[in-house]
Amino acid sequence: MDEPSTNAALVEKLTLPFPVLSDPDGERAIRPFDLWHGEKGVARPALVVVGPEGEELMRQVGGEFSDRMSEPELVDRVRALAEEREVEPVDQPPPTVEEPDPSDGAFPEDAMTPYFKGVKFAAIALGMRAPQAKQEAEALRDEAERYLEAASRREQRG
Amino acid sequence: MTVPDFTLTDQAGRPWTLSDHRGELVVLVFYRGDW
Numbered sequence: 001m002d003e004p005s006t007n008a009a010l011v012e013k014l015t016l017p018f019p020v021l022s023d024p025d026g027e028r029a030i031r032p033f034d035l036w037h038g039e040k041g042v043a044r045p046a047l048v049v050v051g052p053e054g055e056e057l058m059r060q061v062g063g064e065f066s067d068r069m070s071e072p073e074l075v076d077r078v079r080a081l082a083e084e085r086e087v088e089p090v091d092q093p094p095p096t097v098e099e100p101d102p103s104d105g106a107f108p109e110d111a112m113t114p115y116f117k118g119v120k121f122a123a124i125a126l127g128m129r130a131p132q133a134k135q136e137a138e139a140l141r142d143e144a145e146r147y148l149e150a151a152s153r154r155e156q157r158g
Numbered sequence: 159m160t161v162p163d164f165t166l167t168d169q170a171g172r173p174w175t176l177s178d179h180r181g182e183l184v185v186l187v188f189y190r191g192d193w
Binding site for chain 2: 004007008010011019020021022023028029030032033035037040042043044045046047048049050051052053054055056057074078081082085087090
């Protein structure tokens, strides 16, 4: 959907080792692949694996981005498909990873735990005050707890 | 079923054509954009 210049910034920022293609109005690929979300005017989140003869081997269309197939699962599926069809892996230049250089405005790592503690208790308070948002508040609380548990395991490992 | 062929512009402004990649497995990830 995005213009090439926006994609260039993204590729540079994330050092992506694959091309990011632009189909701003969806006419060239998104619509021909039947992945246009008319109501929203965007592409549906989807994975399509195309075989060596241009045939469609796999398609997963999500309702939203969170239900996209996980990366390890996708890699396994693609490996299996490649083996079945005896397709050799193609060398791809590895991503160039530079030393991280967080800006002065970046959130320091040691601020994360107090931050997520704050999120957790704010979520609990929100859930009590706004029963109509109870489910969302509980989801947010659980997310904060998962972060805190992970941070605590990491501290224990040193 | 053969998928529709297309040529799109990559982030550097170069054309990228699906049918140039016959003989390979290609994973296309569609996302909504607007990052």
